[in-house]
Structures are given as C-alpha cells and as structure tokens.
Amino acid sequence: MENILCVNNVTKRFGGLVAVNNFSVDIIENSISAVIGPNGAGKTTLFNLITGFYSTDEGSIIFEEDVPCDNRPTDQITRLGITRTYQNIRLFANMSALENILVGQEPLLHSFWAEAIWRSKRFVNEEAEALEEAQRLLNFVGLQGLGDQLSRNLPYGAQRRLEIARALASKPKLLLLDEPTAGMNPNETGEMTRFIQHLRDELGITILMIEHDMKVVMDISEQISVMDYGSKIAEGKPKEIQSNPRVIEAYLGRGAASGLETVTA
Amino acid sequence: MNIKKTYRDAWNTGWTAGIVALSISALGLAELFAKRNIVSGVITMGQVMVFIVPIVMAYNFTKNLSMEQRKTGPLFGAVIGATTAIPLVLLIIASTLFNIRDIFVNVSPSLIELLTFGQENAYLGGLLLLVSMALLSYLSAYTHQLPEKIKRSLFTGLITILLVGMFSEILTERIRSIFGAIFGSSVGSAIVRFLFKSKAIQSIPAIVVFAIATYVGYRKIPKTEEEKNKSKRAFIVDGKVQWKTVIPLAVLLLILPLLLGTYLSEVTNNVGIYILMGLGLNIVVGFAGLLDLGYVAFFAIGAYTMAVLTSTGPLGLFGMSFWLALPICVIVAALAGVMLGIPVLRMRGDYLAIVTLGFGEIISRLAISDMLKPYVGGAQGILQIPKPSIGSLVFTKPEVLYYVVLAGVLLALFVSWRLRDSRLGRQWMAMREDEDVAEAMGINLMKTKILAFSIGAAFSGLAGAIFASKLTSIFPHSFNVLISINVLSLIIVGGIGSLPGVIVGAAVLIGLPELLREFAEYRLLMYGLLLIVMMLAKPEGFVPSEVHKRELHATDEDFVAEAGD
Numbered sequence: 001m002e003n004i005l006c007v008n009n010v011t012k013r014f015g016g017l018v019a020v021n022n023f024s025v026d027i028i029e030n031s032i033s034a035v036i037g038p039n040g041a042g043k044t045t046l047f048n049l050i051t052g053f054y055s056t057d058e059g060s061i062i063f064e065e066d067v068p069c070d071n072r073p074t075d076q077i078t079r080l081g082i083t084r085t086y087q088n089i090r091l092f093a094n095m096s097a098l099e100n101i102l103v104g105q106e107p108l109l110h111s112f113w114a115e116a117i118w119r120s121k122r123f124v125n126e127e128a129e130a131l132e133e134a135q136r137l138l139n140f141v142g143l144q145g146l147g148d149q150l151s152r153n154l155p156y157g158a159q160r161r162l163e164i165a166r167a168l169a170s171k172p173k174l175l176l177l178d179e180p181t182a183g184m185n186p187n188e189t190g191e192m193t194r195f196i197q198h199l200r201d202e203l204g205i206t207i208l209m210i211e212h213d214m215k216v217v218m219d220i221s222e223q224i225s226v227m228d229y230g231s232k233i234a235e236g237k238p239k240e241i242q243s244n245p246r247v248i249e250a251y252l253g254r255g256a257a258s259g260l261e262t263v264t265a
Numbered sequence: 266m267n268i269k270k271t272y273r274d275a276w277n278t279g280w281t282a283g284i285v286a287l288s289i290s291a292l293g294l295a296e297l298f299a300k301r302n303i304v305s306g307v308i309t310m311g312q313v314m315v316f317i318v319p320i321v322m323a324y325n326f327t328k329n330l331s332m333e334q335r336k337t338g339p340l341f342g343a344v345i346g347a348t349t350a351i352p353l354v355l356l357i358i359a360s361t362l363f364n365i366r367d368i369f370v371n372v373s374p375s376l377i378e379l380l381t382f383g384q385e386n387a388y389l390g391g392l393l394l395l396v397s398m399a400l401l402s403y404l405s406a407y408t409h410q411l412p413e414k415i416k417r418s419l420f421t422g423l424i425t426i427l428l429v430g431m432f433s434e435i436l437t438e439r440i441r442s443i444f445g446a447i448f449g450s451s452v453g454s455a456i457v458r459f460l461f462k463s464k465a466i467q468s469i470p471a472i473v474v475f476a477i478a479t480y481v482g483y484r485k486i487p488k489t490e491e492e493k494n495k496s497k498r499a500f501i502v503d504g505k506v507q508w509k510t511v512i513p514l515a516v517l518l519l520i521l522p523l524l525l526g527t528y529l530s531e532v533t534n535n536v537g538i539y540i541l542m543g544l545g546l547n548i549v550v551g552f553a554g555l556l557d558l559g560y561v562a563f564f565a566i567g568a569y570t571m572a573v574l575t576s577t578g579p580l581g582l583f584g585m586s587f588w589l590a591l592p593i594c595v596i597v598a599a600l601a602g603v604m605l606g607i608p609v610l611r612m613r614g615d616y617l618a619i620v621t622l623g624f625g626e627i628i629s630r631l632a633i634s635d636m637l638k639p640y641v642g643g644a645q646g647i648l649q650i651p652k653p654s655i656g657s658l659v660f661t662k663p664e665v666l667y668y669v670v671l672a673g674v675l676l677a678l679f680v681s682w683r684l685r686d687s688r689l690g691r692q693w694m695a696m697r698e699d700e701d702v703a704e705a706m707g708i709n710l711m712k713t714k715i716l717a718f719s720i721g722a723a724f725s726g727l728a729g730a731i732f733a734s735k736l737t738s739i740f741p742h743s744f745n746v747l748i749s750i751n752v753l754s755l756i757i758v759g760g761i762g763s764l765p766g767v768i769v770g771a772a773v774l775i776g777l778p779e780l781l782r783e784f785a786e787y788r789l790l791m792y793g794l795l796l797i798v799m800m801l802a803k804p805e806g807f808v809p810s811e812v813h814k815r816e817l818h819a820t821d822e823d824f825v826a827e828a829g830d
Binding site: 051053073074075078079083084086090092093094095099102103104106107109111113116117119123126127166170 | 680683684687694703704706708710
C-alpha cells in the first residue's frame with residue numbers, strides 16, 4: 001500500500017498564533033483516516049492547507065508520492081483529485097440539488113465556453129452526459145427525486161449528503177470530510193457512518209475526516225491522528241488512541257488521564 | 266381582534282398617504298400633469314396622481330387585514346381616504362389665508378383649483394376633496410371583497426383607460442397616420458375627431474374602451490400554476506420551438522417601425538440601446554454577481570472606437586464603413602473588459618463597486634482630457650460620424666436604424682440566454698453564491714470573472730457603437746456616471762438576472778420618461794421613488810428571474826418546506 005497524501009512537517013501561523021505546528025501525517029491509499037482533537041486544535045486549518053484555501057508557512061504536502069500540492073491554487077488541487085466538504089454546510093444555496101452536482105463536475109468538463117452559443121455537438125453531448133451523471137450521483141447518495149429542489153430547502157441530513165455528492169462529482173481520489181455527522185441524531189449518524197464506509201468500499205475513494213463523534217471515529221477509521229494546539233499528540237489505530245493518556249488529557253484536562261487510569265484499573 | 270388598533274393603523278396609514286399626496290402636490294408634480302388629460306374634461310393625470318395614493322393604500326391595507334376584519338375593510342378604507350385628505354385640506358386653507366408660495370413655489374392657484382375641483386370657497390372645496398377621497402378609498406377597499414374575476418376585469422379596464430388616456434397624444438397621431446394611410450387622410454382625421462378631443466380621449470369612447478377592456482379582462486381565464494410556468498418559456502416548450510408564438514412576434518418586430526412612426530421609433534431605438542447595455546450589465550451583475558458601477562466606460566469605449574474608425578471629420582483616422590467598424594468596436598470593448606477584470610480579480614462586493622466606479626470615471630476623464638484631445642477631441646467630441654449604410658441606402662431615419670438596434674438586441678439576448686443555460690452560466694451562478702467554494706469546485710475564478718466582464722463589456726461596446734453612429738457626433742458629457750446608474754437601475758427594476766426583466770426595465774425607466782416629457786425635470790426623483798418602492802414592495806423586480814425569486818422569498822418557502830416535513 002502506498003501513501004496517497006503525505007503531509008510533512010507543515011506549519012501555519014496566523015500572526016502570533018500557530019494554528020498548525022510542525023504537523024505530519026501520511027494517508028494510506030484506500031483507507032479511512034480521521035483527525036480528531038478538541039475545538040480549536042487546528043483540524044479545519046489543516047484541511048484548508050491541504051485544499052489550498054491557505055498557503056503553508058513551512059513544510060510540504062505531497063499528493064500521490066510526487067505531486068507537491070501545497071501553495072497551489074484551490075481549483076488546481078481539486079483538479080488533481082482532492083475534494084472536500086465543509087463543517088458548516090456550504091452548498092450553493094439558491095441552486096437546485098442537480099445544479100450543485102453539475103458545478104461539482106467542473107474538472108471533468110472540457111467544452112469551450114462559447115460553444116454554448118451555437119450548441120456544438122461536443123457541448124450538447126457533454127451537458128447531457130453531465131446531467132445523467134449528476135442524476136446518478138443524486139440517486140447514489142439517496143436523494144432520488146429531489147434534484148429540482150433548491151439545496152437550501154433540503155433537510156439537514158440531505159444537505160450533508162448533497163455536499164458529499166457534489167464533492168464526489170469530480171471523481172476525486174481523496175475526499176476530505178469536515179465533521180460529516182455534525183448536528184445529526186444517532187439514526188442519521190449511523191446512516192452517514194455506513195454511507196462513508198460504502199464510499200470507500202464501492203468507489204475506492206480514500207477518506208480523511210474530521211469528526212467529533214467518537215463512536216463514528218472508532219467504528220470506521222483505520223488510522224487516527226490526534227491534534228491539540230496545532231501539533232500532533234498521537235497517531236495510531238482506534239484501540240491505541242483510546243488508551244493513550246495524552247489524548248485523554250487533551251480532551252478531559254490535565255489529571256484526568258491518571259484519574260481514568262485508576263478508575264479503569 | 267382589536268378593532269380600535271386597526272382604526273389606529275388605518276389612521277396612521279392615512280397620514281402616510283396624506284404626506285405622500287401632499288409631497289406630490291407641493292413638489293409641483295400634480296400640477297405639471299394636470300395639463301395631461303386622461304379623459305377629456307373629466308379627469309387629468311394630475312388628479313390621478315393625487316388620488317391614486319389613498320386608493321392604493323386603502324386597497325393594500327384591506328389586503329393585509331385578518332379575515333374577520335375584512336368585512337369592515339371599506340370603513341377602514343374610508344378612514345384612510347379621509348385622513349389622506351387632511352394635509353391637503355390644510356394646504357388649501359393655508360393657501361387662502363397666507364401667501365405660502367414664498368416657501369412652496371409650486372403651490373399655485375391652479376394646483377388649488379385642481380384639488381378643490383374648481384370650487385371658489387376653499388372650505389367647501391376642501392370638504393369636497395375630503396369626501397371624495399374617503400369615498401374613492403371606501404370603494405377601493407370594497408373592491409377587494411369582490412370575486413377575483415370581477416376584480417381582475419375592473420383592474421384591466423382601469424389600467425387600459427389610464428394608459429390610453431396618458432398616451433392619447435401619441436395615439437392620436439398614430440391613429441391619424443395609420444388609418445390615414447389606409448383609408449385616406451379625411452377618414453383618419455374623422456376617426457381621431459370622434460375618439461379624441463384636445464389631446465385626450467372623449468367621454469363616450471372612454472366608456473366604450475373601458476367596457477371592452479373590462480370584458481376582455483373578465484373573459485380571460487386565470488392561469489393555473491402549471492400553465493404559468495409553461496407560458497414563461499412559451500417560445501420553446503420541451504425543446505421544441507413554438508412557431509405559433511414565435512412567428513407572430515417576429516412579424517410584429519419586423520413591421521413595428523411602420524406602426525410606430527418616426528418619433529416612437531426613435532424612442533424605441535433609445536430603449537433598445539439601453540436594453541443592449543442592460544443585457545451586458547446583467548451578465549456581470551445578475552449572472553456573475555460582480556457589482557460594476559463604471560459600466561458606462563465600455564459604452565464610451567465602443568462609441569469612441571466607432572467615432573475614430575468611421576468619422577469623415579478631421580479626427581476620423583480610417584474612414585471605415587459602419588459594418589466593418591462594428592465588430593472592431595465590440596472587440597475593443599471586450600478587451601477593455603479584460604483590462605478592468607484583471608486588476609479587480611481579488612476584490613469583492615463594495616471594494617469591487619468602488620474600483621469599477623473609479624474605472625468609469627477614468628475613462629470619462631480621459632475622453633475630456635487635453636492629453637487625448639488630438640485623438641478624441643476633448644470637450645468638443647468627435648463629429649461627422651456617418652450613419653450606417655448599405656450601398657446607397659443610408660440608415661438616416663429612426664425607422665430604418667431600428668433594424669440595426671433590433672439585430673443587436675436579438676443577438677445579445679440570444680447569447681445571454683445560451684450562456685446562462687450552459688456550463689459558464691453555472692460557473693457564474695456558483696461564483697455569485699459562494700466564491701471560495703466555487704473555486705474549490707475547480708472553477709477558475711480568474712477566467713470566469715474576466716469572461717463575465719468582457720462579454721458584458723462587448724454588449725455595451727456594441728450599444729456604444731450604434732449610439733455613436735445614430736447620433737453622428739459624440740461628446741464626452743454623454744458618458745457620465747448617470748448612465749451606469751440608469752443601466753443598473755433598469756436591471757434592478759426589471760429583475761436582476763432576468764432577460765425579459767431587462768427589456769421591461771428599459772421600457773419603464775427609459776421609454777416611459779421619454780413619452781411623458783413632463784417628467785424630464787423629475788426624472789431622477791421618479792427613479793429614486795420607483796427604486797425605493799420596488800425595493801419595499803417587489804425587490805425581485807417586475808419580471809424576476811427564477812433564482813432571485815427563490816432567494817428573496819426564501820423565508821416563505823422555507824416555512825412551507827418545514828411545514829411539509
């Protein structure tokens with residue numbers, strides 16, 4: 001197995017604040033990985049660095065062994081095959097569900113803009129195919145029949161799914177999910193968990209997610225990195241992380257780890 | 266419900282209406298329009314302007330009442346009407362007691378005469394005004410209870426008679442010349458004499474017209490939602506061109522100048538040039554969401570390019586023909602759009618608006634500057650620009666020039682429509698919704714923005730080129746920031762992002778003031794009023810685009826969606 005993404009000693013500072021501090025992580029191809037950590041640990045900043053929303057101050061981010069993707073424009077990173085969803089859903093609110101997915105297909109479309117004026121054969125075919133594909137993706141995420149709905153009018157869970165469908169539309173190799181189950185009830189969370197697993201198993205997409213729901217993280221992720229104050233404090237399989245005293249300390253506060261140990265012992 | 270509170274609301278509404286009516290009178294609008302008769306010797310437009318205020322307010326007030334209170338709606342209407350009259354009555358009384366013309370220059374005896382229906386006694390006149398306002402508002406509120414069908418037919422009748430009356434001067438001229446051309450001039454004159462008197466429709470024909478319009482309004486079957494949706498895309502249904510609607514429209518557009526005559530064709534051409542600009546700005550502001558306040562720059566660039574390329578005067582360099590110069594003008598304007606696009610790429614919202622405003626000013630300063638005087642003539646402008654011509658046929662008359670404008674507008678409409686429903690259209694829309702996410706979807710923001718700017722600029726350049734050739738001389742003062750504001754206003758009034766909206770907006774903001782020449786000095790006041798009223802009552806514009814309608818009424822929809830869950 002090879003690494004699809006290598007984050008090497010990346011640092012990002014905002015003024016005096018070090019949001020990400022000398023952080024490294026290797027994402028294995030076709031795996032489900034998670035980044036966890038308390039609020040403000042720098043997890044979303046890490047995502048923003050990988051997807052080019054921010055530029056790195058130090059370190060490098062390498063995609064597929066040899067493509068450096070730090071400090072590249074966001075749209076190019078998407079074209080490389082990395083897409084993401086957002087912590088607070090950021091759909092194109094006043095566009096329909098289908099239109100959202102169509103926009104997601106951007107990197108796969110090649111017709112020249114002016115072809116639309118005389119409706120060249122290439123343009124017409126490409127649009128028809130794109131629409132078909134969008135419909136297929138909509139069904140894939142379980143939103144059959146909601147294609148014409150405005151995305152803002154969809155229920156919360158459906159919006160999350162639509163955002164994933166939009167991210168999938170460009171046929172990414174690596175999908176970054178920023179808190180995919182935030183604000184969901186246990187039922188919806190369970191569905192989403194199965195759905196994420198399904199994405200990896202069926203489509204072979206590598207998944208890196210930020211998640212606060214420990215049940216989800218422990219259930220499906222194969223590798224977990226724990227962030228606190230921008231630095232990596234632990235890394236490993238779910239089992240190892242669960243019993244790591246530094247992780248417990250980061251979440252529950254100094255002293256809690258020893259307390260817990262005595263309880264479990 | 267609390268009846269007392271509702272009466273208080275009606276009283277307050279009445280005062281608002283009263284102040285509006287007072288302003289209309291004291292600003293001199295009412296008197297100005299008093300010269301324009303609606304029905305000869307019966308009502309003038311000035312009276313309509315004053316009375317329409319409580320009538321509309323009363324109707325709206327009733328509309329917002331709860332079901333149980335609607336029964337007493339007309340009474341509230343009467344309260345509104347009577348209250349509206351109070352400030353006006355005070356004005357009338359004051360004008361007899363003091364010489365208030367020192368302050369309110371426009372409060373002339375003829376205004377008082379208009380308000381008091383020619384009564385000598387101010388108190389009696391004031392009472393008459395109060396009673397008639399109360400009565401009309403009562404009726405207006407009462408009509409709200411009538412069945413939908415009758416309401417609609419009455420409305421159709423009233424609007425028709427108002428329009429016929431307002432434009433009877435033009436109608437007179439057109440009827441005389443059209444019927445004159447077909448049946449001989451004596452018949453034409455006879456028809457006119459029968460229908461109109463002193464530039465207004467006569468009472469009996471007015472009643473006939475009202476009756477016909479009311480009947481037509483009554484017979485028109487209300488559309489279901491589905492039919493409405495279909496008729497919106499009436500030209501193409503399910504991918505098939507509807508020749509039944511397209512052919513009559515095409516024929517009408519082709520013979521339009523014959524029906525309109527010289528003056529109206531000229532007005533139509535001006536409207537057409539603004540439609541062209543509106544369509545361009547609509548791409549930038551409506552589709553891509555980039556607020557451009559310096560749009561006049563591209564209009565100026567198109568016009569000056571045309572002037573320099575074709576003028577036979579001393580400043581004309583090439584003496585090209587109109588047709589050869591036209592594509593060059595469009596290309597030059599589009600390049601200017603790219604030039605503006607590059608530096609403002611990273612700017613958003615307010616900053617973008619300010620920079621584009623600056624760009625517009627720079628171009629108009631350059632046009633007037635000494636530096637460029639040897640090339641563009643400074644304040645004297647460029648003269649002797651030839652009109653378009655084919656062989657020996659020179660497009661001198663507005664009726665012929667109309668076809669050039671029409672071709673330009675149709676082309677721009679077609680391009681806008683095709684681009685909107687394409688990949689690029691989606692990119693623009695996504696960029697408008699959320700720039701960061703759009704970029705993260707793989708959209709190249711730079712390319713997408715520059716395309717919006719340059720296509721928008723190209724349309725404006727085309728408009729400018731036709732404008733220069735139409736006027737045969739251009740001056741830098743024609744290209745001021747007001748044009749940018751006008752174009753922006755017209756797309757807002759029509760409905761941002763909506764193609765038919767641009768046409769309606771241009772017709773209302775550019776066409777109407779030309780037809781109602783009295784407006785001239787109140788034009789900007791009217792613009793402001795219209796924009797405020799539109800923003801309050803119909804922020805999505807006259808012909809809203811689907812997207813904006815959803816956006817602005819999202820709260821209602823969300824509510825429905827939630828209720829449906």
